[in-house]
Amino acid sequence: MAWNEPGKPSQDPWGSGDKPPKGSGQGPDVDELVEKLKQSLGNKNPFGSVGMGVVALVIIVVWLLSGIYIVDPAERGAVQRFGAYVGETGPGPHWHIPWPVEKVTIINVDRIRHAEIGYRSSAGQNAVVVPSEALMLTEDENIVDIKIAIQYKISSARHYLFNVADPDVTLRLAVESALRSVVGKNKMDFVLTQGRDEVVSKVKRLAQEILDNYESGLLITSVNLQDAQPPEQVQAAFADVVKAREDRERLINEAQAYANDIIPKARGLAARELAEAEAYRQRVVEQALGETSRFVNILTAYRKAPEVTRERMYKDAVTNVLTKTSKVFMTDSEGKLVYLPLDRLQQGAAGAPEPVVQAPKVLAPARNTSSTLNQRGTTSSGEKGSRLRELLRSRELR
Incomplete structure (x- = not known):
């Protein structure tokens, strides 16, 4: 009879007659395996007391090392102990009591x-x-x-x-x-x-x-x-208002620019007028002072020598008058008064390409002028004055 005959599981030569067949859906007894493991551990400790101490020490070291943290330069660390704030740490490496005793919250304080x-x-x-x-x-x-x-x-x-x-x-x-x-x-x-x-x-x-x-x-x-x-509903009307305001500002700026241009000119003109007026005032004052001083000097000289002073003043007056005219009067040997119109000759020379020279006019002898000059070679100062007056009178008549 075969060893694996159906219906006789006890005849298994490998001693596995109690093992359920493969594919039957039944597994090994888990409780039995656990019980065997407990018995083996209870009978013999694989680590021993020293091994357990080393394991505990490693766990403690790892736990302590977990409290090391690094704070960047732009960050700050807020340390909490059992949820309560205990301090703030700056940049660099730090250590805190690991969880669950302390907790560190790192936050960037420089970020915008x-x-x-x-x-x-x-x-x-x-x-x-x-x-x-x-x-x-x-x-x-x-x-x-x-x-x-x-x-x-x-x-x-x-x-x-x-x-x-x-x-x-x-x-x-x-x-x-x-x-x-x-x-x-x-x-x-x-x-x-x-x-x-x-x-x-x-x-x-x-x-x-x-x-x-x-x-x-x-x-x-x-x-x-x-x-x-x-708001969007009134933006069109507001745009018109803004445009009007801009036009007003533009006109104000143009007026201000014109004022900035004309006011300095007016101020400069006013300053020039004031300067000219001041110069004129000083000139008139100085001239008046000079005339006053000259009159005082003449008065002093007149009080000392009336006749000489009178004659000198008369000659100065005649000289001032004759130096301002271009007409020349002279007498010939017969005592006739000759008039040379030099002013007309100068005007003709300026207006025409070729000057036209007119013959001098011979005037009738003045009253008692030529006869007086022929009769006397030398006269007194009073007679000379009368002759000059007659000469000027005849000039005015001409």
Whole structure:
């Protein structure tokens, strides 16, 4: 009879008559295997007491080494012990008691963060307007559409992490509140035109005061007014107003340029007139002083020698008169008075290419002039004066 005859499993020559056949769906007894393992471990420890100590020491060393961390130059580490803040660490390697005793939160305090009020922008896409934030009411009850961008950074890691639940949202709300406050205290024209810089500076200062009161640990570095315009429904009318305002500014600038050009000229002309008047005044004053001094000198000389002074004054007067005329009178040997019209000769020479010389005119002897000159070779000073007077009188008659 064969050893593997069906129906007789006890006849298995390998002693596995109790093993269930392969493919029968029954596995080895797990409980039995576990019991055997316990018995073997209980009877003999493979590691021994020394081995267990080494394993415990390795575990402790690994646990302690897990507390080493490195903080970058732009970062700060906030250390918490059982959830409570205990200190802040700067750049460099540090160690803390590992979890679950202490925990370190590392945060970048130099990175510039961004926030947007009135719109949301994304890379490669157009900005999306947020009307609930952008539309604001001015002092004159007009509505303006304002978009503003804020840049900020963390000034205190402790305040940023533990004083405010959501610092970034708090900053956005604080800036929006400050912006509405500033816009509400100014008129629409001021906000949209010349008041942009003032609005930005006031918003930055007011928002920073709010954040400091909250001790949020945030510092606003810059506030940029991206856009400020009236609502879309009235932009056409507002554009006409802006154009009219620009025309007014242009005309004012042109008038100012003309004033800047004409006023210096007028001032220069006025200064020249004043200088000429001052020079004329000084000249007249000096001339008057000179005439006064000369008159005083003549008066003094006249008081000393009246006749001599009188004759000298007469000769000076005649000399001054005759030096200013171009007419020449002379007498010939017969006592006739000859008149030479030198002024007419000079005019003819200037007006015609060839001068025309006219014959001198012979005038009738003056009354008692030639006879007096023939009769006397020498006369007194009084007779000479009378002759000169007669000569001048006859000249005036001619």
